[in-house]
Amino acid sequence: MSDAHRNAFVHESQEGITELNNALLALEADPDDEEAMDSIFRIAHTLKGNAAAMGYEQVSGLAHALEDLLDEVRSGDIAVTTELMDLLFDGVDYLDAMVSEIADEGSTTITVEELETELRAIADGEVGAPGEEQATDDDAADAGSDPAETAGVDATTEGSDSTSESNGSDGDADANADDNGNTEADTAEDESQGGDEPTGSPADESTVEVPESIASIECSDGKSVFETAISLGDTAMPGVDSMFILNAIEDAYEEFATVPDREQIEDGAFEESFTVFIVADTADEIDAGISALSQVERLTVNALNGGSGADTDTETDTHADADADTETVESVEGGTKVDTTDAANTDTSDAGNDADRGGPQKKSKSDIASVRVDVNQLDELYNLVEQLVTSRIKLRREMEEAGLDSDNLDELDKITANLQNTAMDMRLIPLSKVVDTFPRLVRDVARDTGKDVNFTVSGADIELDRTILTEIRDPLIHILRNAVDHGIEPPDAREDAGKTPTGSVSLTATRERDHVTIEVADDGAGLDVDVLKAKAIEKGVKTESELELMDDNQIYNLIFHPGFSTAEEVTDVSGRGVGMDVVHNTVKQLDGTVNVDSEFGEGTVVRLRLPVTVAIVKVMFVEVGGTEYGIPVKNIAEVTRAKDITTTHGDEIIKHDDDIYPVLRLSDVLDEPSSVNGSGMLLRIRDDKRQVALHCDTVLDQEEVVVKPLEGVLSGIPGLSGTAVLGDGDVVAVLDVVTL
Incomplete structure (x- = not known):
């Protein structure tokens, strides 16, 4: 297994785990959230398939167990309870730990058999789901004794339906037979063995049954349905490669369906190719976009309902030699078969006939929106830019000392400045890379402290330098922990104070020119100035006379003094007098500022102001x-x-x-x-x-x-x-x- 494949797996898995955490949080907040449930199931299935394709059986097995349990939850057989969510979160934590170990060591030694067994036992009904009241024998008797009646299905009918479904919508095994008695499967097999029929099917015919989700669509605005056959060629990881392809298609098109279904494709359960039905404008658009993917070896696009012109049926061999013009590739134009053998010598005066069909199609490719660059390479580039800036300054000084001037030097200044800005922009990363993990953090702290907290994030798309973002993560965690532990009151205390039992914590980021302000606010108890003064005198931080000359904001900022804490008890969450001084020191080293604003009984706001870039x-x-x-x-x-x-x-x-x-x-x-x-x-x-x-x-x-x-x-x-x-x-x- 190459490092590139492992890195791709780790990256995709880490993103999936973050999405899984947030989707589970959404489900916990609203057990009827079907979108969250579907997202959870899809992510778990993808993790399972990717891990299996890469040979990480421990990861795949745990993800599979989670998937099976989630399937029971989705079907309504198991209720969503807080205890069940705790168990699911435990499973996600183990997945995260295993993926992290794979990233560092190349493999994982973490054992999860016990958790996997527990998940499967709950999914199979061998033990009750945690937090769910178990039905008694009397309850079962009241529900009805006839199994078929309980299920609401006639056993004979169910068997008939099953048979019918397996053979087609009307149960007639010969419904799709041609005039010679051959079924569609037979015809497909004959064609695959080198029949004379063209590779692209005629318009409004399909070699694969169109899924209902696509067949029911009424195309408008010039769009059409295109049957796209995709071949991966020789690959050791068909599931992983196909996943990348389907993700790209999902990003580009709103309406599409696959044959076989997506789960089977991402499990690698297909032969040399699979089919995707896509609603798009033209075949060229699909051909250019999908054939640009490195995982695709061969592509055939066929318009099913007329398309946008006679040349909508195309076939592209993305790995073919541009000089190889001896291969015969057949395509359909207006229902006429065209032999393009030795296309280099074919008259190309007909505008409807693309030149040189014998080799790869010379079509414009869609731009690749982004690439992944190793952070070490990015740092090396930035260091080189820094050296270039220094050399430019040195050159200008030497020329000034020699009394020389040159327009070329001014041009060099502009080029260097643009390169410098580009290199700095490349280091900018969305705040979401850090804060996407915070909802789970707040949830866990709230659970540990017995509080109900609603956490919101805004401005997560604002970008900061990678170095700043890396350094600021731990300070933000300290602030959020304190907001939940120190700030938000227990539900009963909030009700006694006339508040809602659920507290609110928010993280808001805004940008002003070359600085970003991050505010963490809560509607909790707020800071008591008198308590802070007493603690400052007790700790020897300030004298009573010094405190009398300080305004409230200056007193609030005393919490950043080392060892200063107003927590009455030391807990696993906070209260050891460490954390806020680390926040202050880290922000100061980043050339930023941090301050606190609070109103007793109403809440607290911690405000960080940071530069967008450094150096x-x-x-x-x-x-x-x-x-x-x-x-x-x-x-x-x-x-x-x-x-x-x-x-x-x-x-x-x-x-x-x-x-x-x-x-x-x-x-x-x-x-x-x-x-x-x-x-x-x-x-x-x-x-x-x-x-x-x-x-x-x-x-x-x-x-x-x-x-x-x-x-x-x-x-x-x-x-x-x-x-x-x-x-x-x-x-x-x-x-x-x-x-x-």
């Missing part, structure tokens, strides 16, 4: 005592000469629009001897970052540079956010104005 930023370079430092331009509100500094109570300040800004001399903070006396430059920092003005000797210039965060023992140093490598090779410290 390449515009920096203003300043000089202090002969040393160069960088300050991100996005943090600077204004640059002025240092001429209006005044002293109040021994502290230097400046005034701007009636606001007072303390002056922070970088020469003092950085222990650099200033080269100016009574002059220099002031950089007033944006109010949303910090109300302060930084004093430096001089302002040099501003450039886009690659900022590398500090790692290891250097990480977390107050006042430093990272380093930038300049074009001349010098390394410059980039200052963090918030912690300076």
